[in-house]
Amino acid sequence: MSAIITVTNLHKAFGSFVVLNGIDVTFEEGRITTIIGQSGTGKSVLFKNMIGILKPDKGEIWYRDTCVTKASEDQLIELRRSFGYSFQGAALFDSMTVAENIAFPLREVLGIRNKREYAKRVGEMLDWIGLPGIEKKYPAELSGGMRKRVGVARSLVTKPEVLLFDEPTTGLDPVLGETINDLVVRVNKELGITCILITHDIQASFRISDKIAFLHEGAIAEEGTPRQVSQSEHPMVRQFIENSFSLLEV
Amino acid sequence: MIAIVQWVTRGLEELGRFVLYWVGTLRSTVRRPFRYWLILEQLESMGVKSVPIIALSSLAIGMIFALQMVSLLQPFQAEVITGMAVAISMARELAPVVTTLMLIAKNGSAMSAEIGTMNVTEQIDAMETMSVDPVHYLAVPRIIAAVIVFPVLTLLANVIGVVGSYIIGVWVMQVESAAYLDQLFTGLLPIDIISGLIKAAVMGYIVALICTYHGFKAENGAHGVGNSSTTAVVSSSVAILVADYIMAALMMEWWF
Numbered sequence: 001m002s003a004i005i006t007v008t009n010l011h012k013a014f015g016s017f018v019v020l021n022g023i024d025v026t027f028e029e030g031r032i033t034t035i036i037g038q039s040g041t042g043k044s045v046l047f048k049n050m051i052g053i054l055k056p057d058k059g060e061i062w063y064r065d066t067c068v069t070k071a072s073e074d075q076l077i078e079l080r081r082s083f084g085y086s087f088q089g090a091a092l093f094d095s096m097t098v099a100e101n102i103a104f105p106l107r108e109v110l111g112i113r114n115k116r117e118y119a120k121r122v123g124e125m126l127d128w129i130g131l132p133g134i135e136k137k138y139p140a141e142l143s144g145g146m147r148k149r150v151g152v153a154r155s156l157v158t159k160p161e162v163l164l165f166d167e168p169t170t171g172l173d174p175v176l177g178e179t180i181n182d183l184v185v186r187v188n189k190e191l192g193i194t195c196i197l198i199t200h201d202i203q204a205s206f207r208i209s210d211k212i213a214f215l216h217e218g219a220i221a222e223e224g225t226p227r228q229v230s231q232s233e234h235p236m237v238r239q240f241i242e243n244s245f246s247l248l249e250v
Numbered sequence: 251m252i253a254i255v256q257w258v259t260r261g262l263e264e265l266g267r268f269v270l271y272w273v274g275t276l277r278s279t280v281r282r283p284f285r286y287w288l289i290l291e292q293l294e295s296m297g298v299k300s301v302p303i304i305a306l307s308s309l310a311i312g313m314i315f316a317l318q319m320v321s322l323l324q325p326f327q328a329e330v331i332t333g334m335a336v337a338i339s340m341a342r343e344l345a346p347v348v349t350t351l352m353l354i355a356k357n358g359s360a361m362s363a364e365i366g367t368m369n370v371t372e373q374i375d376a377m378e379t380m381s382v383d384p385v386h387y388l389a390v391p392r393i394i395a396a397v398i399v400f401p402v403l404t405l406l407a408n409v410i411g412v413v414g415s416y417i418i419g420v421w422v423m424q425v426e427s428a429a430y431l432d433q434l435f436t437g438l439l440p441i442d443i444i445s446g447l448i449k450a451a452v453m454g455y456i457v458a459l460i461c462t463y464h465g466f467k468a469e470n471g472a473h474g475v476g477n478s479s480t481t482a483v484v485s486s487s488v489a490i491l492v493a494d495y496i497m498a499a500l501m502m503e504w505w506f
Contacts, residue, residue: 053378077381085379091372095364108382111283158380 004029004162004194005050010059012045019045020056021218027162027196027211032188034197034205036240037215043198046215047164050196051083052076063162081109084155084163084193088170090147092139098150099135102126105158125153129183145176152183156191163187165197169204177201181208202244206230214240271385271463275393278386285391292395296357300403307352308407311344312336312414319415320423329419330429334437336415337408341442343498345407346450350400350457350490354483358461361392362482365465366475374466389462393455400454401447408443445501452497453490460486 005027012020019042027033035043048054050061052068061068066079092101102125103118112118119135126132129149139147148168155163165184169177181204188195199205205212206226213223214237222232230241319332365388368374374384412434419425464482468475 051379053375080379080381083379085376087372087376089372091376093368093373093376094371105380108387109380 002029003027004064005196006060006062007046007050008060008062010046010049010061011057012042012049012054013057018218020049020059023059023215023218023220025213025220025223027194029161029194030188030192031210032184032195032197032208033211033213034199034209035213035215036199036202036205038236038240039200041215042218043215044166047085047166047196047198050164051080051085081158082161084158084160086148086152086155086163086165086168088167090139090151092147092151092154094139096138097135098122098126098137098139098142101139101150102154102157105154109158121157125157126150128156129153143176145172145179148172148180149183152180152187156187156193159191160193162194162196165195165199167198167200169199169201177204184208202240267467268463271466272459274385275389275459275462278383278390279394281383281386285387288387288391289394292391293399295360296353296392296395297399297402300353300356300399301406303352303356304349304403304407305410307348308340308345308411309414311348312340312411313418315339315344315411316415316418317423320419320425324423329423329425331433331437332419332423332425333412333415333430333434336419337412337434337438338442340408340411341438341446343446343494345404345411346400346446346453347490347494349404349407349450350453351487353396353400353403353454354457354461354486354490357396358457358486359479359483361458361461362465362468362479363475365389365462366468366478369466369468370471370475384466385462389458389466392462393458396454396458397451398454400450400457404446404450405443408446441505445505449494449497452493456489456493457486460489 003026007023007025010020010023011018023046025035035046037043045054049056050063050068052071056069059069063079063082066075068076068079071079092098093104096104099119099122102122106112106118106121122135123132126134129152131146131149131153134142134146134150139150142150152163152165152168168180168184172180181201184195184197185208187193197205197209206229209226211223212226212229214221214229214232214234216234216236222229222234222237229237232238232241315336316332319335320329323329323332323335365374368388374388377384377387416430420427420430461482464478464485468478
């Protein structure tokens with residue numbers, strides 16, 4: 001598999017607070033890659049740099065043949081159409097119905113103005129995520145898991161090449177969390193979309209990921225297949241894994 | 251001394267951010283796509299839904315002002331000029347300022363709270379990830395709608411205020427109707443009404459700009475949204491009073 005995104009020597013600080021301190025990582029096309037690490041280590045900042053919302057202080061990010069970090073605003077607008085972003089809290093527009101939320105990128109990003117086309121695409125997406133018939137509901141009427149799935153549907157409706165998941169299972173019970181993990185796998189296997197996850201759900205990440213990168217003190221401390229990372233000698237990686245899997249034994 | 255320097259620095263930083271935001275809104279206003287349906291939505295929520303409160307407040311002001319004027323002018327047997335006095339005061343000052351203050355309370359706080367809530371719940375980040383400029387999508391329609399709605403509602407406030415003064419002056423205080431209306435139409439000039447409408451448009455622009463700015467600045471959950479709405483209401487109220495004084499001074503110099 002070829003690299004779809006390559007991050008080289010990425011640095012980002014907010015004032016004197018250094019968040020990313022020389023990240024080097026590649027994301028392979030058609031694979032599920034998970035970034036794990038302690039809270040506040042800059043995982044979300046990395047995502048925002050990848051789609052050009054934040055500008056790094058130093059380093060480069062390449063998406064295929066386009067340098068994201070040197071792209072103009074017009075190039076970034078075009079480039080972001082290749083990305084979907086599933087937010088931790090789903091980030092659904094709460095003044096819009098589910099149908100309007102999913103149709104939003106169709107209208108605003110793809111410029112589709114035909115209401116029948118909207119309705120058809122929205123219905124297809126809701127069927128695909130297993131939530132048919134909720135078009136007229138508002139986000140406040142949905143459970144946390146439903147909101148997350150609708151958020152994923154909204155990200156998928158423009159058929160992106162890469163889908164970024166920011167802590168997709170945080171705040172959900174284990175059963176609902178598992179449905180979201182299954183959805184990530186389906187997005188990857190059935191639609192062929194490259195999935196990049198930020199998560200604290202270590203057990204699930206080892207189960208569903210093709211590659212895991214461990215972010216520590218602003219840099220990638222360890223990366224590889226789940227098996228390779230599980231055999232890491234890095235003390236923080238070991239502590240992270242042992243704590244997560246000892247909980248399972250309890 | 252250090253505290254003063256820090257205070258001034260923070261003030262200048264804030265001013266710089268506001269100017270950058272202002273320039274961003276100007277740039278976004280002329281950028282495609284032109285989302286006319288969002289402007290129509292805002293015209294409805296900001297304009298149509300504000301008619302009752304503007305009608306009520308301007309009727310009350312017209313009536314109260316007429317009551318005061320008649321009792322003040324009666325000893326000089328000059329109560330017939332009450333209509334003119336109320337109409338000119340309403341057209342030049344009272345209607346634009348009161349309408350704007352009412353609209354700040356109703357719409358300015360809502361603008362700030364809506365955008366602020368979207369900000370703290372990552373809805374604005376979601377827009378950005380979809381390449382939709384939040385300033386273009388959220389702020390520009392509100393600013394354009396405010397520049398249209400504020401003068402229209404000010405005109406309505408003028409008419410209803412004068413009707414209120416007529417009710418009190420003629421029906422309650424027994425001022426002669428023909429003389430009352432004659433004085434009103436003789437004294438009130440088109441420039442009086444136009445100057446008030448210009449003020450209202452400028453104030454609408456200032457209010458929408460300040461309130462949307464504070465919405466985008468909101469952070470730290472519900473508390474932050476509450477704070478940003480309060481700051482938006484207070485700062486836009488102060489700003490329109492300052493702007494009103496400047497515009498009134500300039501108009502006095504040039505037109506009256």
